[in-house]
Amino acid sequence: MKLQKVFGNTYFVKGGTNTGVYLFENNEALLIDPGLSGLRPKNMIKMFENEKIIPKYIVNTHEHEDHVGACGQIKQVYPDVGIFASEDSKLFIERPELFSTFVLGGKHNKFLNQKLFHRNAEKINVDEILCEGNLNRNNVDFKIINFKGHTNGSVGILTKDKVLFAGDLLIGEETLSKYDFLYLQDVKEYLESLDKAKSIDFDYIVLAHGKRFLDKHDAILSIEKHKQAIYKYLNQIRENLKVPMNIEVLLKKIIKENELTCNYKEYYFFRNSLVAFISYLADLDEVNYKIEDGDMLYYTKLK
Structure with a gap:
């Protein structure tokens, strides 16, 4: 060292x-x-x-x-x-x-x-x-x-x-x-x-x-590449939420679509990030939610 x-x-x-x-x-x-x-x-x-x-x-x-x-x-x-x-x-x-x-x-x-x-x-x-x-x-x-x-x-x-x-x-x-x-x-x-x-x-x-x-x-x-990564996932979330789904289903799709691997910690880190992305889109008034049969579903708002 x-x-x-x-x-x-x-x-x-x-x-x-x-x-x-x-x-x-x-x-x-x-x-x-x-x-x-x-x-x-x-x-x-x-x-x-x-x-x-x-x-x-x-x-x-x-x-x-x-x-x-x-x-x-x-x-x-x-x-x-x-x-x-x-x-x-x-x-x-x-x-x-x-x-x-x-x-x-x-x-x-x-x-x-x-x-x-x-x-x-x-x-x-x-x-x-x-x-x-x-x-x-x-x-x-x-x-x-x-x-x-x-x-x-x-x-x-x-x-x-x-x-x-x-x-x-x-x-x-x-x-x-x-x-x-x-x-x-x-x-x-x-x-x-x-x-x-x-x-x-x-x-x-x-x-x-x-x-x-x-x-x-x-x-x-490098900053621009990090921004591109953010926009990539924002667009994936927008596209996936054209069909209402809950956090766990959406997270599974994100993990599989991007071939991400995770352990227990990383799964919850991914989940935290996903919530942050959804909150960002909610603040932009791009997503909404509904509760059906006890299931919390998020969806992209139509414009």
């Missing part, structure tokens, strides 16, 4: 979730999305010790376990490290069972928890709330950007080297080509966040899940 330089003092550590590292002049560091708990943070801590790096701050772009799970292990070794997250993310980071309940739409259960949570028993507390705007630490300015959509609490962080860490706003092209039914909580907010990212003055963007970082040109191309 080693630091991969992006530009200036901005680095990242490759992994299932790429972890951002900004090195201050005194060798203290601001970390971004430390990833899952377990072996990865142990290896990162060894690397920090070898390089004489002291983690001082951790910025979490959102609350998902594959981004925040390692915070507790890092805090145990570096008790003075400050853990940052948005207000909406803080709730789920500190009480992860609420996210499981949110995904299921009812009390969390062991089937989902086994897939979602890998952290040890240590509780993660958020020390400071991130708000959009300037964040100054160690006399260095960073910018926090709201990137709502993937989750309501999603944020990005821009370093002074003009390197943008955007969490799960974008995923790597190799993943997008296989799994383009993105996990979203709010489609409208997500589309607005994609457009917002294009307007930001950055030179490079580090994806949380991707094999390489992108320059601005490639990032814009």
Whole structure:
């Protein structure tokens, strides 16, 4: 495990979730999305010790376990490290069972928890709330950007080297080509966040899940591909709902038509996304619902 330089003092550590590292002049560091708990943070801590790096701050772009799970292990070794997250993310980071309940739409259960949570028993507390705007630490300015959509609490962080860490706003092209039914909580907010990212003055963007970082040109191309994925599923839903059907039947059609594979967790992630898509179309006054024989049926409104 080693630091991969992006530009200036901005680095990242490759992994299932790429972890951002900004090195201050005194060798203290601001970390971004430390990833899952377990072996990865142990290896990162060894690397920090070898390089004489002291983690001082951790910025979490959102609350998902594959981004925040390692915070507790890092805090145990570096008790003075400050853990940052948005207000909406803080709730789920500190009480992860609420996210499981949110995904299921009812009390969390062991089937989902086994897939979602890998952290040890240590509780993660958020020390400071991130708000959009300037964040100054160690006399260095960073910018926090709201990137709502993937989750309501999603944020990005821009370093002074003009390197943008955007969490799960974008995923790597190799993943997008296989799994383009993105996990979203709010489609409208997500589309607005994609457009917002294009307007930001950055030179490079580090994806949380991707094999390489992108320059601005490639990032814009990726943004357009993500938008195309959204429009693809919106059109599929519009077309399928010309025949009234319930959520489960529609979800089955979406999974089969796009040859998506899923486990218990991914099924409910797909279901959450589908509800977000239907809610978006409902806000556009394009779909309606009816209840027949105890069955909730959605349908595309005729124009």
